[in-house]
Amino acid sequence: MTQQEVSLVLGTAGHIDHGKTTLLDSVTGIDCDRLEEEKKRGITIELGFAPLTLPDERIVSIVDVPGHERFIRQMVAGASGIDAVMLIVAADEGVMPQTREHLAILELLGVRHGIVVVTKTDMVDEELLGLALDDIQTFVRGTFLESSPIVPVSAVSGHNMDALRSELSRLIDVVSPRPRKGPFFLPIDRAFPVSGFGTVITGTAYRGRIVSGIDAQVLPLGKDVRIRSVQVHGKNVGEAWAGQRVAACLNGVSVEEISRGDVVCAKGVFRETKCFDVRLSVLGSATNPMRHWQRVRVHIGTADVVGRVSFLDIARLEPGNVGIAQIITEENVVVIEDQRFVLRMYSPLETIAGGQVLFPYGKKPRGKSERLRYREMLADFSGAQKRDQRLRVLVDYFGQILLPDLVADMQETPGDVRSLSRALHERGEIVFLDGNPECLVSRERYGTLSDRVRSFLRSFHETRPYQPGCQTEEISLIHLRDLDQKNARSLLEQMAEKEEIVLEDGMARCPEFQPKDDDTFRRLSTKLLSLCGERSFQPPEIAEARDVLGISEEAFSSLVKDLREQNRVVIVTGGFLLSADVEERLLALLRDANQDITLAMVRDLTGSSRKFILPLLEYLDSKGFTRRVGEKRVLMQKATLTAGKRME
Numbered sequence: 001m002t003q004q005e006v007s008l009v010l011g012t013a014g015h016i017d018h019g020k021t022t023l024l025d026s027v028t029g030i031d032c033d034r035l036e037e038e039k040k041r042g043i044t045i046e047l048g049f050a051p052l053t054l055p056d057e058r059i060v061s062i063v064d065v066p067g068h069e070r071f072i073r074q075m076v077a078g079a080s081g082i083d084a085v086m087l088i089v090a091a092d093e094g095v096m097p098q099t100r101e102h103l104a105i106l107e108l109l110g111v112r113h114g115i116v117v118v119t120k121t122d123m124v125d126e127e128l129l130g131l132a133l134d135d136i137q138t139f140v141r142g143t144f145l146e147s148s149p150i151v152p153v154s155a156v157s158g159h160n161m162d163a164l165r166s167e168l169s170r171l172i173d174v175v176s177p178r179p180r181k182g183p184f185f186l187p188i189d190r191a192f193p194v195s196g197f198g199t200v201i202t203g204t205a206y207r208g209r210i211v212s213g214i215d216a217q218v219l220p221l222g223k224d225v226r227i228r229s230v231q232v233h234g235k236n237v238g239e240a241w242a243g244q245r246v247a248a249c250l251n252g253v254s255v256e257e258i259s260r261g262d263v264v265c266a267k268g269v270f271r272e273t274k275c276f277d278v279r280l281s282v283l284g285s286a287t288n289p290m291r292h293w294q295r296v297r298v299h300i301g302t303a304d305v306v307g308r309v310s311f312l313d314i315a316r317l318e319p320g321n322v323g324i325a326q327i328i329t330e331e332n333v334v335v336i337e338d339q340r341f342v343l344r345m346y347s348p349l350e351t352i353a354g355g356q357v358l359f360p361y362g363k364k365p366r367g368k369s370e371r372l373r374y375r376e377m378l379a380d381f382s383g384a385q386k387r388d389q390r391l392r393v394l395v396d397y398f399g400q401i402l403l404p405d406l407v408a409d410m411q412e413t414p415g416d417v418r419s420l421s422r423a424l425h426e427r428g429e430i431v432f433l434d435g436n437p438e439c440l441v442s443r444e445r446y447g448t449l450s451d452r453v454r455s456f457l458r459s460f461h462e463t464r465p466y467q468p469g470c471q472t473e474e475i476s477l478i479h480l481r482d483l484d485q486k487n488a489r490s491l492l493e494q495m496a497e498k499e500e501i502v503l504e505d506g507m508a509r510c511p512e513f514q515p516k517d518d519d520t521f522r523r524l525s526t527k528l529l530s531l532c533g534e535r536s537f538q539p540p541e542i543a544e545a546r547d548v549l550g551i552s553e554e555a556f557s558s559l560v561k562d563l564r565e566q567n568r569v570v571i572v573t574g575g576f577l578l579s580a581d582v583e584e585r586l587l588a589l590l591r592d593a594n595q596d597i598t599l600a601m602v603r604d605l606t607g608s609s610r611k612f613i614l615p616l617l618e619y620l621d622s623k624g625f626t627r628r629v630g631e632k633r634v635l636m637q638k639a640t641l642t643a644g645k646r647m648e
Contacts, residue, residue: 003057004057004059006060006177007177007242008060008084008177008178008243009081009082009204009245010082010168011062011063011064011085012085013086013103014087014089014098014102015102018096018120019088019155020064021064022155023117024062024064026158027052027165028062030051049061049062049063049064050064054168055169058172061233063204063245081187081206082111084111084114084175086114086115087099087102087103087116088117089117089118091118091123091128092120092123092128092132103145104283105351106144107144108283108340108342108354110356113148113175114145114148114171115148116151117150118136118151121153121160122157122159129152133150136150137150149167151164180208180209182416183269183270184216184264185205185208185263185265185336186201186204186206186248186263186265187261187262187263188262188263188264189203189204189260189302191258191259197228197229197249198251199249199254199258200247200248201247203246203264203302204244204246205241205242205243205246206242206336208241208242209239209242210227210239211230212237215267216266217266218257219263219265219270219272220272220333221258222272223253223257224252226250228251230246230247230248231247231248232246232247233245234247248264260302261304261305261333263334265334266413270334271334271361271408272332272333273332273334273335273360273361273362274332274333275362275363276333276335276357276361277358278325278341278356278358279322279358280309280323280324280343280353280354280355281353281354281355282319282322283319283351288319289317289318289319290309290316290343291309292309292311293310295346296309296346298329298341298342299343299344300333301334303334305331306329306331307327309326310325310326310327311325311326312325312371312375313368317353322355324358324375324378326362327343327362335357337358337359339357340354340355340357341355358381359381359382359409380393387412388423391406395424395430395440395442396442396444398442399441399448400440400442400445401439402438402439403418406440417437428443430442431445431446431494433490434487439487439490449483452480454500456470456475457470457501457509457513458510461509461510461513462558463554463558463561464558464562465555466520466521467515469508469509469513472506472508475492476488476489496508499511524551525559525568527548527549528559528560528563529563531545531548532577532582533581536606537606537607537608537612537613540576542560542571542576542577543575545577560577567580568580573614573618573619574615576615587625589605590602597617597633599617602617617633620633620639623638624636624638625638626639
């Protein structure tokens with residue numbers, strides 16, 4: 001029969017000195033106590049690993065965790081990567097404190113499959129064994145082990161060991177192997193040098209496949225590395241995958257640089273964080289509620305960091321309850337969606353809560369309504385069964401998002417995100433602003449932006465009916481300023497493709513708009529400028545000019561606005577219309593006079609009155625053509641420029 005690797009990890013748990021390591025030695029033939037101190041003290045301090053060959057030749061990885069309360073950190077680091085468990089209880093002692101804490105940790109970590117193994121049966125009589133079995137049945141009631149087999153064995157005498165192997169084989173049958181898809185993610189639990197090879201790390205692969213010869217990253221260290229070689233159960237392999245115990249030789253990083261809690265992962269996909277969103281469960285056995293901003297020890301993957309719990313809308317979470325929270329750490333960590341974690345009291349060290357990562361890069365919503373909207377996003381994101389659905393949830397929440405940010409938030413490769421995005425785009429569920437999935441926009445956001453453009457254009461046409469349209473640059477800079485120029489231009493182009501607007505000669509207009517006849521504009525503008533010229537230094541008031549032209553207030557406003565934009569007319573204090581020609585004539589008179597400017601002097605030069613002269617002089621002051629000095633004014637050098645340049 002050919003041996004077959006199974007993509008899952010089987011772990012042990014239980015109180016100190018209940019025979020976990022001895023049992024594994026019996027079923028695997030490997031002593032997991034590898035440290036000299038472990039041999040000397042007779043207890044497991046660090047994680048131990050071994051392959052287990054089942055009767056049908058399937059091979060699974062086993063993690064042996066410490067049972068001593070002082071080594072809960074190591075226990076959690078090992079248990080966080082397991083798919084099924086053997087809970088070990090010694091027949092001569094029964095359920096003990098660390099048995100209880102280990103089972104609580106396993107439940108918090110989402111382990112849902114396992115068996116109970118009663119060890120040291122050779123050390124008790126039938127009566128004591130019966131009492132131990134009753135105690136265990138009572139203990140596991142209401143937990144995921146309630147319906148699991150309880151297998152009494154003796155690793156010393158070999159009693160019932162074949163039955164244990166058969167039960168382990170049946171256990172493996174009901175555990176779903178971890179998916180091999182997606183970018184790989186491997187928390188590091190050990191790092192050590194190997195002569196002639198360099199830095200070797202070990203860990204349980206959480207996700208994807210790790211392949212020899214590829215580039216990778218060590219985070220949060222932030223170092224690029226190359227996977228030199230990969231081993232599984234001491235054998236060189238071309239690749240390893242999620243659910244396997246893996247040893248990998250890394251080029252580009254030293255042993256001294258790596259710490260437990262670092263991860264080896266696909267390059268350019270994951271990033272470090274100090275804030276992640278979670279579904280938090282407080283143990284029913286906890287003596288106190290979890291309070292907002294409570295300081296805790298956070299155990300996630302192989303990392304152990306100090307952090308705080310931040311609730312979005314409550315002050316505390318009572319024992320036995322579940323809520324949404326953010327975990328804010330004091331050090332950078334690297335987490336993945338759906339990853340399980342455990343929280344322990346900072347002091348005294350006591351397991352009090354745990355849960356599941358909903359979103360790996362927590363945001364900090366402000367205000368009640370935004371917090372509610374954020375909670376809804378988290379619920380939709382975690383509830384979505386398909387990757388494209390999760391992508392759409394993010395796009396809908398942010399409104400618009402760039403591809404690199406979406407790759408990080410989704411924790412998928414750029415190629416996969418592009419494929420998912422294209423599928424959503426083709427179904428009309430999202431919009432690409434630049435024609436490819438580099439800037440993704442929700443349908444709601446697209447609607448908001450396009451409505452904003454159309455609303456502006458309608459207003460533009462009402463006030464400037466003679467203009468063929470508005471310059472697209474103006475629309476981009478003013479009305480689409482929250483987009484860069486490239487994406488603003490792309491939005492306008494897409495609106496044009498959908499016939500929501502018309503683009504012509506660098507201008508945009510509403511499809512239903514037709515500019516008024518140019519001949520009419522020229523006729524009216526000529527008439528208005530002629531009036532200004534005739535009135536000269538006694539310029540007409542706005543109301544007077546409108547009456548002379550005989551057009552509506554709206555049409556007149558549009559005409560004046562266009563002429564002002566063309567630098568052919570200005571409005572001075574008092575509501576007088578001053579044409580560029582008249583302004584130039586006035587400046588020419590002042591230049592030729594070559595003397596200080598007074599009200600009387602200007603009156604004599606122009607034959608006008610104080611009613612008009614004062615507004616005209618104040619206008620020249622505002623433009624920097626003249627400067628007032630006491631009761632007089634002096635002509636500035638700027639006034640020597642041409643009228644056209646001045647009015648620009």
